[in-house]
Amino acid sequence: MTEIIRNRTIRPSSRQRQSISYKIDTTKIGAEDILIVNITHENNSFNRTYKFKGSDVAHRNSIHFIVIDPDTSINISWSGAQPIESIINT
Structure with a gap:
């Protein structure tokens, strides 16, 4: 079993409005x-880690998330698979 890490930064300053995923x-x-x-x-201290089982994503080419209310309270909505764990990092 290997842990594979992917990092993403929410960048509303440079992301096109129609590119929500x-x-x-x-x-x-x-x-x-x-x-x-x-x-x-x-722009803020939002920092989350999400863990997924490989068996939930291995048969896919990709999974996606969208950011809901990026200027106020940030919520992440996943498609393609759902995380088995969500960690708030400080």
């Missing part, structure tokens, strides 16, 4: 792996 490539993740996705925000 952030992609996570999952093509190299095996069924026994753990995918760890770290998400931060360019």
